[in-house]
Amino acid sequence: MKKIEAVIRPERLEAVREALDAQGFHGMTVTRVEGRGRQKGITLQWRAGEYRVEFLPKVKIEMVVAEQDVEKVVDIICSTAATGKIGDGKIFILPVEDVVRVRTKERGKDAI
Amino acid sequence: MKKIEAVIRPERLEAVREALDAQGFHGMTVTRVEGRGRQKGITLQWRAGEYRVEFLPKVKIEMVVAEQDVEKVVDIICSTAATGKIGDGKIFILPVEDVVRVRTKERGKDAI
Amino acid sequence: MKKIEAVIRPERLEAVREALDAQGFHGMTVTRVEGRGRQKGITLQWRAGEYRVEFLPKVKIEMVVAEQDVEKVVDIICSTAATGKIGDGKIFILPVEDVVRVRTKERGKDAI
Amino acid sequence: MQKMLRKLIPLGMLALSVASVSAQEAIDTGDTAWLLISTALVMLMIPGVGFFYGGMVRSKNVLSTIMLILATLSLVSVLWVLYGYSLAFGSSIAGFVGGLDYLGLRGVGMEPNGTIPHLLFMMFQGMFAIITVALVAGGIVERMKFSAWLVFATLWLTLVYAPIAHWVWGGGWLGELGALDFAGGTVVHINSGISALALALVLGARKGFGSVSMEPHNIPMTVLGAVLLWFGWFGFNAGSALAADGIAALAFVNTNTATAAAALTWMFLSWRHRAPSVLGIATGAVAGLVAITPAAGFVSPMASIAIGIGAGIVCYYALLFRMNRNIDESLDVWAVHGMGGTWGAIATGIFASVGATGLLAGNPAQVGVQLVGVLATWVYAFLVSYILARIVDTVIGLRVTEEEEEVGLDLAQHGERAYA
Amino acid sequence: MQKMLRKLIPLGMLALSVASVSAQEAIDTGDTAWLLISTALVMLMIPGVGFFYGGMVRSKNVLSTIMLILATLSLVSVLWVLYGYSLAFGSSIAGFVGGLDYLGLRGVGMEPNGTIPHLLFMMFQGMFAIITVALVAGGIVERMKFSAWLVFATLWLTLVYAPIAHWVWGGGWLGELGALDFAGGTVVHINSGISALALALVLGARKGFGSVSMEPHNIPMTVLGAVLLWFGWFGFNAGSALAADGIAALAFVNTNTATAAAALTWMFLSWRHRAPSVLGIATGAVAGLVAITPAAGFVSPMASIAIGIGAGIVCYYALLFRMNRNIDESLDVWAVHGMGGTWGAIATGIFASVGATGLLAGNPAQVGVQLVGVLATWVYAFLVSYILARIVDTVIGLRVTEEEEEVGLDLAQHGERAYA
Amino acid sequence: MQKMLRKLIPLGMLALSVASVSAQEAIDTGDTAWLLISTALVMLMIPGVGFFYGGMVRSKNVLSTIMLILATLSLVSVLWVLYGYSLAFGSSIAGFVGGLDYLGLRGVGMEPNGTIPHLLFMMFQGMFAIITVALVAGGIVERMKFSAWLVFATLWLTLVYAPIAHWVWGGGWLGELGALDFAGGTVVHINSGISALALALVLGARKGFGSVSMEPHNIPMTVLGAVLLWFGWFGFNAGSALAADGIAALAFVNTNTATAAAALTWMFLSWRHRAPSVLGIATGAVAGLVAITPAAGFVSPMASIAIGIGAGIVCYYALLFRMNRNIDESLDVWAVHGMGGTWGAIATGIFASVGATGLLAGNPAQVGVQLVGVLATWVYAFLVSYILARIVDTVIGLRVTEEEEEVGLDLAQHGERAYA
Ligand SMILES: Nc1ncnc2c1ncn2[C@@H]1O[C@H](COP(=O)(O)OP(=O)(O)O)[C@@H](O)[C@H]1O
Ligand SMILES: Nc1ncnc2c1ncn2[C@@H]1O[C@H](COP(=O)(O)OP(=O)(O)O)[C@@H](O)[C@H]1O
Numbered sequence A, B, C: 001m002k003k004i005e006a007v008i009r010p011e012r013l014e015a016v017r018e019a020l021d022a023q024g025f026h027g028m029t030v031t032r033v034e035g036r037g038r039q040k041g042i043t044l045q046w047r048a049g050e051y052r053v054e055f056l057p058k059v060k061i062e063m064v065v066a067e068q069d070v071e072k073v074v075d076i077i078c079s080t081a082a083t084g085k086i087g088d089g090k091i092f093i094l095p096v097e098d099v100v101r102v103r104t105k106e107r108g109k110d111a112i
Numbered sequence D, E, F: 001m002q003k004m005l006r007k008l009i010p011l012g013m014l015a016l017s018v019a020s021v022s023a024q025e026a027i028d029t030g031d032t033a034w035l036l037i038s039t040a041l042v043m044l045m046i047p048g049v050g051f052f053y054g055g056m057v058r059s060k061n062v063l064s065t066i067m068l069i070l071a072t073l074s075l076v077s078v079l080w081v082l083y084g085y086s087l088a089f090g091s092s093i094a095g096f097v098g099g100l101d102y103l104g105l106r107g108v109g110m111e112p113n114g115t116i117p118h119l120l121f122m123m124f125q126g127m128f129a130i131i132t133v134a135l136v137a138g139g140i141v142e143r144m145k146f147s148a149w150l151v152f153a154t155l156w157l158t159l160v161y162a163p164i165a166h167w168v169w170g171g172g173w174l175g176e177l178g179a180l181d182f183a184g185g186t187v188v189h190i191n192s193g194i195s196a197l198a199l200a201l202v203l204g205a206r207k208g209f210g211s212v213s214m215e216p217h218n219i220p221m222t223v224l225g226a227v228l229l230w231f232g233w234f235g236f237n238a239g240s241a242l243a244a245d246g247i248a249a250l251a252f253v254n255t256n257t258a259t260a261a262a263a264l265t266w267m268f269l270s271w272r273h274r275a276p277s278v279l280g281i282a283t284g285a286v287a288g289l290v291a292i293t294p295a296a297g298f299v300s301p302m303a304s305i306a307i308g309i310g311a312g313i314v315c316y317y318a319l320l321f322r323m324n325r326n327i328d329e330s331l332d333v334w335a336v337h338g339m340g341g342t343w344g345a346i347a348t349g350i351f352a353s354v355g356a357t358g359l360l361a362g363n364p365a366q367v368g369v370q371l372v373g374v375l376a377t378w379v380y381a382f383l384v385s386y387i388l389a390r391i392v393d394t395v396i397g398l399r400v401t402e403e404e405e406e407v408g409l410d411l412a413q414h415g416e417r418a419y420a
């Protein structure tokens, strides 16, 4: 099992969710985060003039999936979340040692 | 050392915290998140009629613990967070390579 | 590649960001979290008297960096985020198996 | 209202308000005090609309929604003193629109108009004009280009609001016909509701409408807006008596009672559906406020309960109907103001008993007159708004780009975000 | 107030308000303007209570808290015109309760009652009734079933509020006895405070009370509520003069001064404890507003400072006492309104010097009369509220389920959430 | 205003307000009703300032910002009745400050002062004093020690506000000179703006100012504050007529029109820069309200448009100038109130045409008199505020510690946090 952490643009979340849903990937946990990278913050308007905010709103999707699904999920996310402009986000793939379903104490793949 | 990531119902957080506290597990980091899984969102009332929200509020608890404590913590969380209904949440166990305490630069188990 | 997860005091975020920026580490994802550890919550004022809140506001910085940068980043964070008082936070280092840039589908180190 | 007042005197109001209408016109400080504060109260309703609407949109669009209202408040305030008042209240051109006699407020001064200064009457009327334009914005939030709104609002004030206000209150044909509209059921509510629908139809639905959740981001903000409306509406309705007298008191009581009845009705309807809803009770209250507006000074408090209950039912089902038709008239100006105003106008014809007589008081013809007013407003407002919308769309475009809509209008149109 | 006014005229008020009380009753437009806006101001206090309370609960219960207030506003608005006014102000039945003469507002019209239309007096009184019921809700937030609240509120209005209002203002025994209550210290504040306590005792504490943190989720919202209360209270107190005269001005000044003094007192007490608290200064302001209510038109501004300081001290320690006793009368209606009202009623007996004489003006008997009023209200309100609560509990149950309480009442009782 | 009114009668106002100024002073219920509610409206502006400011600071400092305002409201309310009113309106000592005749409101009672009770005039003036002090707080948010603020506020009220109010309205030298200030352009706005600048200079910039983002945490909260200001300002300006008459109506209309024009101007300036800004339109509205304040009852509505446009331009560039100079006068009291007030005072000299004559009406000397008033206020307010700030800094210290500033003042100074 792997954990996929995708940081994407908030406005793409709905599209990504729909695309994943369509392929049968329902389980996910989403967090509102702020990010920085090549895209370096944003300029907003003050009463007159402007000020800078160093972080941009992003959304982090966390999904634990079976090994064989990783590429599929990565593909879906990339193709629905990408706009082609800097700031589209990143996907990290991390190892997971075990999964437990709180309700039933099922373990491993059965629990995903 | 392992990292335990437990996604649970927000209303169970206090009970879980108390149970962990009682067993001497004080260190944890908590994030308000939104989740989806078998439980697929929620229906809320609009001015008349209803609308759907695809994500449900959940709470993610992150705890880094020593190898030998993993099962104990997982047990505590499962037993206090479970209500028996769909949506109780998941626990993920991830490998951690090192821990640093910012204040003292202590490393490894001493830093937890 | 490693993932560095640093939980620090919110008021130190700006300083840490500046220090990392100065060393060329721009990519990061930040989440507002709540934490507990040795520092066990906070007492706030009610209309008269007080009440306890069990969690303190913290900020979690997530950065995926190349193996060789880990120590450098840890050092920067420790030295800028530390105040010497309990509650300065923790850094966790986790293995990462792969990274994908959403925009370009680049993989691995190139994608960081 | 002023004109209406004169008109009604032979109908029996004279006896009731004898204390406050003097033979030779002179300023009465009590009436003036009440109209000063009433005007301020109506002004407060305008940002009230902003919060009411702002709470119901997504957080990425809350500033743009509030901005529509603030800009309308500023814009129409200036246009009204420049020429709007004259078009609505200048000497009548064929009963259809006012002349330019009051251009730039020429001849509008501190002298009495009734028992209050003419300037004050002008300003009270000005607040009505502003709020009517502001209400229309509810149909088009989260996707309309800000510049296009400013252009549309200017045209609409000039070509839709001013004439209809003239018809009813400015000495125009509907007033002459004997249509009863105490505080603006046709002029303000039917008018804005129908026009919002027309504009929304031209504009099209929000991206993702029907599939993506458009969750109200801050219901307490909507409640704040609703209670500012409730509060300010006392000035709107009871102020329309243009005096601090028994009629004002009656309008005040009816306003509160009908609103409460409509709010309860909506609450119970939502409860029957599932649970007593806060958005529902707030919406019901606004529906009640709308429906009692034309009737406020003409009916008894017991009749106002009936009008309120009717408003709750009519607007609730109108809203469901709109949703089922999949029309994205986003914040239901049509269902609440358009249909609520229609019900209120008809109900005035049914229940009028104070200073006028309606169906139940043995004057069924009044219902007919009311229907003429309703129909005229529906047709005129819909047609002209639709045409104006098409013109603005063709010339400068009504909508933001898809990408701007996705990112949110706060950032895309205003370079700001509401919450840090 | 009306009755009280008549009663007090021999006590010396006649000279003071001669300008506004006319021998033959006629409407005065200035007085009417002031009462119209005062009534609107008191109405605004009601959602003010909603925000004041709403900010202090957890975010999962903010809508349910606001809903208690909105539903009360709607419900009591209707009940009041149907029969509430009659029970409180109808011709007295043995000094205990009003008769049914005014049922459905029969006989309540535009004719003058004093110098304002009778309908307006009815509505001003109606707002007092609503806010009193709304205040009680502070004791029971975050756990009471919404349906049970509606039933309790209806019974309580009928069997507790209406009689006590009658005793003091409607020609009942307490007014006859000479008890001074300018704007509702007993009727509104002691009454709601004691009743909230009784109801909370029957209902029981919130799950986790004392161990789980019940952090106020939005203190600026509470501040918004507090300042709407402060603002609206000028209508509540100065409006109770029932005229735009010197007494109204005095009540206005005293209201502001006592409130400020109480707010400062509370601020310094919290500072001595730890730091100057925002929730504290807001609570202190409300305590001051409560305490000056019965005294507002009877004392000098310097006395109002003393009353304000006293209010800060009394309510601060009452609140601590309540917490130490581990009673979950959640938002301290008893400590702030019950005890603040009690202090205010007694202080009126001590400091009265305008249009009435208190202890310091050489009339110690007044303190005794005040104590009778306080005691009667405490006993009656507590007993009847307690019994009503037990009955409602038995018949339909007062509390939501444990699970609903955990999830939050917004979702569980209303199917909504406040913030997206 | 009172004194001013008398002064102006020979200048032509008599004819205009003949209905409401009686030869033998007697209370007029209409005027009193209007002043009662106007006083309440000005009171509501004070928390309005709190929300206006509170929305623009970071969320860790929102409570401390609101607390500055609430504590000022409470503190000055008490000081004003104790001695402030006397210092400002007591019998003049050499035209510079009032005597102690009204200490503790001795001699200030229910008797008429003009056509309203003296107590009411005192309270109306009191609200002006409070808001002026409150405005100053905008310069020093997010870093000033709360205790130091209380001390500074007390000294400043006594040594800066009271004398300047006396100069203009209390029978002092500026009023005698013929300076026109309808509702407080110099006394309230120039005064607070300049003083905020002096205090901010002594206090120093916020930690990280210029590098760290100081994002406004809640723009809808700022909008709420702005609209409460707009609403309340009708009482501030039109109430300053001290009567419900034509002048009040004129002041009302001018207030709304100038505000709208300034808001539009600012909106277009920000649009030219990048996009129509919500913070911008709100700030522009306040600038317009400020600038029309001294002129409100002296100019025509068309002139008020010019004054509004001028206010938008002057304050917009003043704000940019302040930013470019890297001065952390945090919420631009100087740019908006100081410069807006200066423009308004001069503009009054240019456009005055009702009850007074300005440049365009052929009296260029008025501009000179206005400049004297402006200059005197700038110099006196700056110098005395600067000295007071230095003294308080030396004695108890103006600033919180660096660590407290980092953590946020809500927690550090008040032991609370705004949002859970
Ligand atoms: N090294 C990193 N570690 C963690 N998160 C990162 C890293 N680099 C980028 N991110 C996240 O990805 C988002 C997009 O990255 P950015 O470099 O701006 O765009 P792009 O990936 O399109 O080049 C950032 O806002 C941040 O949240
Ligand atoms: N594959 C997954 N990856 C990450 N989070 C998940 C995954 N599946 C479920 N979750 C999280 O766990 C929560 C509960 O899951 P759900 O399937 O609804 O209930 P249950 O675990 O009781 O069957 C979800 O709301 C989501 O936050």
Ligand SMILES: Nc1ncnc2c1ncn2[C@@H]1O[C@H](COP(=O)(O)OP(=O)(O)O)[C@@H](O)[C@H]1O
Binding pocket: B026, B027, B028, B029, B030, B062, B063, B064, B065, B101, B102, B103, B112, C007, C034, C035, C036, C037, C038, C039, C040, C056, C058, C085, C086, C087, C088, C089, C090
């Ligand atoms: N075992 C842990 N797992 C996850 N997060 C932890 C753990 N221990 C501490 N933390 C996080 O680090 C923060 C600081 O820890 P604390 O023990 O209070 O201070 P210190 O690290 O200075 O001793 C906590 O608020 C929490 O967010």
